[in-house]
Amino acid sequence: MPRYLVTFVYRLLDFRFAELDAILDMLCLDPAAVYAPSPPEIRLNNYSHLFVDLPSEAVAVEIQQRAVLVESVLELWGEGRTYEELDASLLSLSDDVLAPYMRPKMTWSLMVAGSGKTLSMAAQDTARYRVLASIPFPGPIQLKQPQETFWLIDHVANDTDPTPDHLYFGRAITSRASRGRERVGKGDLKRRAYLGPTSLDNELALLMASFAQIRPGSMVLDPFVGTGSILVACTQFGAFCVGTDIDIRVLRGKEEGRNVYANFTQYGLRYPELVRSDNALYAGHFRQVALYDAIVCDPPYGIRAGARRSGSRREQVRPVPAHLRADHIPQTRPYPMRDVLDDLLQVASTALRAGGRLVYLLPCEVGPEAGPEEGVVPTHEALDLVCVHEQKLNSKLVRKMVVMQKGEGTGDRGREGEEGGREGEGPRVKRQHIVRE
Amino acid sequence: MKNPISQGKVVLMLLVGCLEIFSLIPPCSRPPRIPLNSTKKYHQHAPTTVVMRLITHNMLKSNVKGVINGFPLRIEAEKVEVKETEFNSEFVQNLLPKVDWPALRGASKELGMDELPEEMDEANKTDDSFLQLVHKLLLDVHVLEGSLVCPETGRRFPINNGIPNMLLHEDEVA
Numbered sequence: 001m002p003r004y005l006v007t008f009v010y011r012l013l014d015f016r017f018a019e020l021d022a023i024l025d026m027l028c029l030d031p032a033a034v035y036a037p038s039p040p041e042i043r044l045n046n047y048s049h050l051f052v053d054l055p056s057e058a059v060a061v062e063i064q065q066r067a068v069l070v071e072s073v074l075e076l077w078g079e080g081r082t083y084e085e086l087d088a089s090l091l092s093l094s095d096d097v098l099a100p101y102m103r104p105k106m107t108w109s110l111m112v113a114g115s116g117k118t119l120s121m122a123a124q125d126t127a128r129y130r131v132l133a134s135i136p137f138p139g140p141i142q143l144k145q146p147q148e149t150f151w152l153i154d155h156v157a158n159d160t161d162p163t164p165d166h167l168y169f170g171r172a173i174t175s176r177a178s179r180g181r182e183r184v185g186k187g188d189l190k191r192r193a194y195l196g197p198t199s200l201d202n203e204l205a206l207l208m209a210s211f212a213q214i215r216p217g218s219m220v221l222d223p224f225v226g227t228g229s230i231l232v233a234c235t236q237f238g239a240f241c242v243g244t245d246i247d248i249r250v251l252r253g254k255e256e257g258r259n260v261y262a263n264f265t266q267y268g269l270r271y272p273e274l275v276r277s278d279n280a281l282y283a284g285h286f287r288q289v290a291l292y293d294a295i296v297c298d299p300p301y302g303i304r305a306g307a308r309r310s311g312s313r314r315e316q317v318r319p320v321p322a323h324l325r326a327d328h329i330p331q332t333r334p335y336p337m338r339d340v341l342d343d344l345l346q347v348a349s350t351a352l353r354a355g356g357r358l359v360y361l362l363p364c365e366v367g368p369e370a371g372p373e374e375g376v377v378p379t380h381e382a383l384d385l386v387c388v389h390e391q392k393l394n395s396k397l398v399r400k401m402v403v404m405q406k407g408e409g410t411g412d413r414g415r416e417g418e419e420g421g422r423e424g425e426g427p428r429v430k431r432q433h434i435v436r437e
Numbered sequence: 438m439k440n441p442i443s444q445g446k447v448v449l450m451l452l453v454g455c456l457e458i459f460s461l462i463p464p465c466s467r468p469p470r471i472p473l474n475s476t477k478k479y480h481q482h483a484p485t486t487v488v489m490r491l492i493t494h495n496m497l498k499s500n501v502k503g504v505i506n507g508f509p510l511r512i513e514a515e516k517v518e519v520k521e522t523e524f525n526s527e528f529v530q531n532l533l534p535k536v537d538w539p540a541l542r543g544a545s546k547e548l549g550m551d552e553l554p555e556e557m558d559e560a561n562k563t564d565d566s567f568l569q570l571v572h573k574l575l576l577d578v579h580v581l582e583g584s585l586v587c588p589e590t591g592r593r594f595p596i597n598n599g600i601p602n603m604l605l606h607e608d609e610v611a
Binding site for chain 2: 216240242248251259273274277278281285286290311320325
């Protein structure tokens, strides 16, 4: 298997390896086999790059196109502690590897990068000519959009690095594929047509789409769609999206060109299906079918927007007079966070196909008891917890991304819980504490 | 002795004078700056026609208090449009087992679209022309304005701007 070098961006450190895991899992690859060439400490120390064995270049391209937190994927050609060792490993490259790049018409460029140190222009040039002595590419040099880009990375280890100082030489996959990372800037909220007070950051939305393993043709539901940030990210990966929300104002938008659909027009994406409905009554609004491949959402927690559910706050509901029914604005009442999550998990257990994923965000207070997932993240008998990752918001608050997967063949169990109803007996959803009720 | 015209009045008169002078200066020829929060430049294409697809109709049901089944909803469409979208046979094949066939058949009849066979047989599921027909009905038929009507109570759920409003009045919540 060809060896590749994956480098990460220095962002959202807790999510970097997990995103790669999710993508490998989606491609039906065993992460253990893929990570085999890297020392195991790499994960523990959140190391900025790692070596992987990938079965084919197509997989490398997929990772490059998909992963939001991957800077680049290089096909590793040679390495060594010194330039002499690097030369030796480059000279021992087989002709099969080299032949496609020795065409006299291939345009190319060679970039030199320091990792853990800065290289002056002069030092970069010296390094460049050093390497080119071993691999003389005959084609013309072209810095703007060359057909192939090669990288020389001069890496200096810091105290926690498990790998020693090293030189790496490789061919970038980027020249054949757009980078998934580019989506982050392209979809930046600053230029989004329609925003609300709780529109989700684009990078996180894309990351959620990766964790939800969305691929072309996936059916995705966001039951708290709001301004549609999450569905914009999911549609980019080819999903067919359905969004529901109880708030008609946010769905309807302000004016022509400032509504949820405008965000999809802006990026030339397929429109989602929008329905105004109440997630607390999902089973009433929608037929019970395991329709969705993924449910991805950022539920309202009352920090910036409070949740509502249909119904009256009064004990005795006043009937709506017949002549006013047509224009009547239905009343809503507060929706406690405990119930929001109960209902979300219940919906996921029935509406997801077996193996489908639920990805949602959960803000938690930083505290001595926060840390282990038990007790903080609600559980459901039909859903297996895949992983939980944290993004620090401020000194007191973290945002957890919870990834759950519907177990294979647990469709019936989910339905049993459904019959139990909201106030049903038995520990349908177990949880000890959730912040900000 | 103090002047009867107070200092405040003098300042006020000066200000009014300044304003008058400024109003005489011709307006700047530079185009007006687009405010940062303006979204106009991002939305210069044709206005969005927003629609409900039949796949959504196939999933929605009425849950007014007392309703037993509430499915399928009747469609009272004021404006229907067929807009061709990219066909993906695998996607439609995956969708087929989840679709309620009689409901789709009924909806297609109500909208005066193509006739669908009464039953879907195994041969149909791999037949490309059949799948294309299903694709057209589920994803390309767009209801712009109209209502969905509960088959049991006759409660109307309006579709405005392509968004069905399924929310119940407070006295209809079970």
